[in-house]
Amino acid sequence: MAIVAAVDGSDRATAVLAEATTLANEFDEELHALHVLERAELVEVLEKEVEGQDPRDNYEVQQRAERIVSRALPDTTRGDPTVAVRVGDPGAEIVSYAAENDDVRYLVVGGRQRTPTGKALFGSVTQAVMLESPVSVVNVVLE
Template sequence: MAILCAVDGTQPHESVVSTADDLARAYDDELIVLHVMTKDRFESRGQDRTEYYVDDAAREAREMAREAAADVLDSTDRVVARGRVGDPTAEILEVADRVSARYLVLGGRKRSPVGKALFGSTTQSILLEATTPVVTVMDEE
């Protein structure tokens, strides 16, 4: 089994990665850190380059996941970094199912009810749709 930790580039990831690492150590599971680049981000990055493919974006996302783990953990020997491109909710849930994740660890932040209604929430969608137990680490701010 594995502990899947999803990180993005918009909120602090220290407590999310640390919590996932604690779980991976407690269960002696593999720690997978995943970053999903959205389609919008992929398309905007592609406008800046003459040749930019989904594989390039997935490598970039994987590197962001690797950096998130390296920023927090003393050693990343046990960490598997993964990168995907697409809808974050769908991609995170698909990876969680594919790796038979014991837990899915992700960050959250407090938002107003209007903010949730207008913009949606990846964390909220995952909580509602996941078949894997989800650990949500709330942002301090």
Template sequence: MALETVLLAVGRGDKERVDALTETVADIAGPAGATVVLAHVFGEDEYAEVREKLDIDPAAEVTADNVAERYSTVREIRSTLDAAGLDVVVRGGVGDYGERVVEIAGEEDADLVVVGGRSRSPTGKAVFGSTAQSVMLNAPCPVTFVRGA
């Protein structure tokens, strides 16, 4: 299977995994010549906070894609991937992280999704749930998990 589209899903907790996520995606997408869809999903409250921090008028016609493009972690990752010569498209979403990542993967016809997360004990997963696990179980394509500290 040829990789044409790799979706890199980043969220609020991925700031400390930027290097690992970026290196993984560049290693996978670069040789394949794949387009990278850099997706950031905001929770409802987080989206309102970020719009305010970015000084976006609450009445302004702005999409989640526009807000994601201005988000610092997304800008940092995009800059690194652009420098590596990769084609990058930014997508934003609002709502449940796992659900929206899966939806965006379907909308973009992704061949692979890359998600980050941290190691948890089996008990931790049972008590707190796992967004990455939700993506792995529901994505329309294979998923690569990049473990952080």
């Protein structure tokens, strides 16, 4: 089984990875760190056309994901997590990753603390993952 931390380049990534690490340690599970690049980010990273290549297999794309994960890793991580990268809509790609990997136990995502009115809706990515995920979702709410 595996615990999957969905991380972006924001400050929330550290808290998400810390919670995912705690779960992985408690359940003695593998830790996966998943970063999703949106198409606009992909163009920025590559700055060139890559004919016929799956962007997930591109060295620059993988390196960007690994840098984001390494900056956010807590000191309590045992070993290095498996770093996965996807390209597309973040919510859909996170859900897709969990659906395609039968061994995923939990998805860990990060949300923001909301005002009473805003509590009716999570962020669009968090909301999409919580509503569509085939596995349990842990939402790390940050201020």
